[in-house]
Amino acid sequence: MESRVLKPILAVYVVAFILFLYGPFFVLTILSFQQGPDGGPQFPITEWSTYWYQQIFGLTPPSRIAPLPVGEALIRSLILAFMTMVTSTVLGVMSAQAFRRKFRGSSFVFYLIVLGMMVPGVLTGLGTSLLANNVFGITRHWYTTAFATHVAYTFPFAFLVMLAILNRFDGSVEEAAWSLGVTPWKTFRKVTFPLIFPGVLSAMLFAFTLSLDEFPRSLFAAGGTEDQTLPLAIYGTFAVEIHPNIFAFGVLTTLFSFALLSVYGILMGMSVRRARKLAMQEEIA
């Protein structure tokens, strides 16, 4: 009875909650269509235009506002995210696989790995740069020190995803393969891996998106300007005056994320649909 009153109230609340989540992004999208190059990053909109989008792609005549230094940073970030994704997923699958057997100290190792997603980026970033700078005397780069901290951050996510998948995995198919004379490694490749692939895909997605957007670790562990990743380039614009071009860039990166997730969704949907089709055929038969 109370739920008849409470449910509509909560429903209205959830709508307000969603507005709160999306509000800033709506405003940002509107302001990205501000007139340029003189329109500022605030209301009112002097005139609607796509000037700032054109500016990102270098399609506008040079003006007093420098274009965003994002081109190379974006490429660096994509390569870094890819490297991180591959390494984290491999480590995640291996570690989760090891956790299928009970071993001494497994609880300790579990917390050691999970701690990686809990320790703030400032700390791992600071510590790694201290090590590189003051102990080994090596130059920090996005593809060395920053890469190492990125993996230490995303590997726990990949590990947890794979752990959840392997917890539900029925090991008897692997034993069946062994009993047919197939080596454990070949069994992993031909049986286990195809069956856990949806989980691997999720782990990859996690690692890629987290690394792409990672900021505090890169701030400390990546080197100078020639090592800037995309979030660092965006952060660099904070210090000086901001312009609507950063808003336009935000809209574009969001669209890119959508595209990425759509690819993931399509891949997942394909495997789900295949399973459903098989189930339907079985019902008919």
Place this chain on the structure above:
Amino acid sequence: MTTQTAIFRIDGVTKSYGGVKALDAVTLEAGVNEYLSLLGPSGSGKTTLLRVIAGFEVPDSGRVFFQGRDITNLPAHERGIGFVFQNFALFPHLTVRQNVAFGMAHGAVPVSAQDTAQRTQAVIDMVGLKGMEDRGVDQISGGQRQRVALARTLVMQPKLVLLDEPLGALDANLRGRMRNELRAIRERMGVTFLHVTGSETEALAMGDSVVVLDRGRIIQRGAPDDIYSHPASPDVAHFLNRFNLFDGTLAGGSFTGAFGTVGVTNATRAPRDVYAIRYDRLRVVPVSAAPTGPALKATYIANEYLGSSVMNFFETADGKVVEVEHHLSLGAPETYEPRQDYLLTWSPDQAIVFGREGK
């Protein structure tokens, strides 16, 4: 049976899980071309025994021999022992044909593509899956999955196949059919089957030889008839699910129980005194009758048709349920009045008596 004809032998194998002994110094061997049933209640260690032989578990102590070779420390994929799982464990992402060819396609021993195709087809035909080759394994019925599991194992031509309750996942109808097929297939292939089951009917019907396992120990081994008519202990009699067991005291050549004192000619040595009468050895007579043998008063409760026989349930004064089986081949069953008292009687020489005084 000599070691030469034994296909496998396990010697004093012990395996514990967290302090609980699943297998307690088990020694067992099976001959070439033999059908061995392993009967035991759940938790008796029968699956653990299979897994030790297959190499999925390493025993805490004891040795495992296969074809005269010590394989205790050999990994599962180098043993050449087939395994059929209760849940079939088919590769869900592969077709029927790919499942059957899996061991040849990916095994350590290379098999030519032509041989693989030929052998796969032959086995698929043998188990009666012709026409299903390209179906996914989730597009076929339970019985067909069972056949794929069997075909996948047999195509590797193992000398020993371990079957872990292979019929457990099938419905009763299919179970009966598959039982006959399993026997026939085994005879044609000439391999040794070690078939684990929790069903006494299955064990007695299928094995050339039956091994009874309880709490990690083998408590009897013999031909099905032998075990059926001469259970070695009250526990075996209990697992066979064919005997009414009465507690009592065996003393001075007679047994005293709920039915009074009955003379005993022959008793088997056992740690406790138990009087066992097979379900089909009991006769039901009215209370007014004066039977010659021992008699037990009991109230009729209900009956149950089992196809070839009828099971009648009675309850004694102290609340014990007594089962009386009537084989339909012996004539139409009598009908009894529910909640009415009857006398159950039997000929004392058909009883099996266990006791501390036994031999």
Place this chain on the structure above:
Amino acid sequence: MSDASVAAKGQGASWLILPGIVWMALFMVVPIAMICYVSFWTQTTFNISSTPTLASWKQFFASDTYTGALWTTVRIWLIVLATTFIIGYPTALFVGLFVKSKTLSTVLLVICVIPFWTSFLIRVLAWRPMLGKEGAINIILMKLHIISQPIEVLLFTELSVIIGMSQIYCVFMVGPIAFMLGRIDRNIIEAARDLGAGFGRIFWKIIFPLSLPGVVVGAIFVSVMVLGEFATSGALSGRKVNLLGNIIVTQVGSLKWAMASVTGVILTVVMGLVIAAFLRIVDLKQEL
């Protein structure tokens, strides 16, 4: 001999787990140990040497700027923890318990996650045109004649930092809580209702206790992120709000590694205490 093969199997597992352990030790444990070590180094204007000293520690606790940052961090953390819980719990309650269709609850959760596809820094930045003197909130409130003068405390104050962080992190509360609520057996609630218990009673006696592990997991997520923050405070407070994270960034910027390390150690200790306290309430490994 069978022991040997058990050992061999054990080695198989350790071979798989070893790379992960080495990576985490090398790039997480050693760096944090390094921070502790360097916090005792001697700092000169242009250089740092490994001569042990307590100078940086003394300097930290003698300075109002540094200790102030510690208290600001703790204050902001507690406030944001409270706001994310208060904002998030009703949403989780609706998504996890009141929505009966599984599809709808999944759709709602996906809607909550979509904003995360925008870069974190841009999400922070997006609050500027929202909160500013000529920002969206002031414009709307003035159009509605609720206020006649724009509210100026919205931007470049502690309030703006709290608003920004609450929005960015509240989803981390919603997710775990909704997950735990979704696992509650509806029959228990029905049974309690049949026994005549009102919603308030059912909530406090059944629903809330069962959702507690979700609250704790959410609180851990929010805590570790807020405690390590510096970007939101930097971008939305106009450098008025200094958290421990901001101190670290500025100290590293001026090559004051020792002071950055002292701050890092203090942040580590605060973080450790917070995580340990939450883990006492709920065993994370069990809930997964």
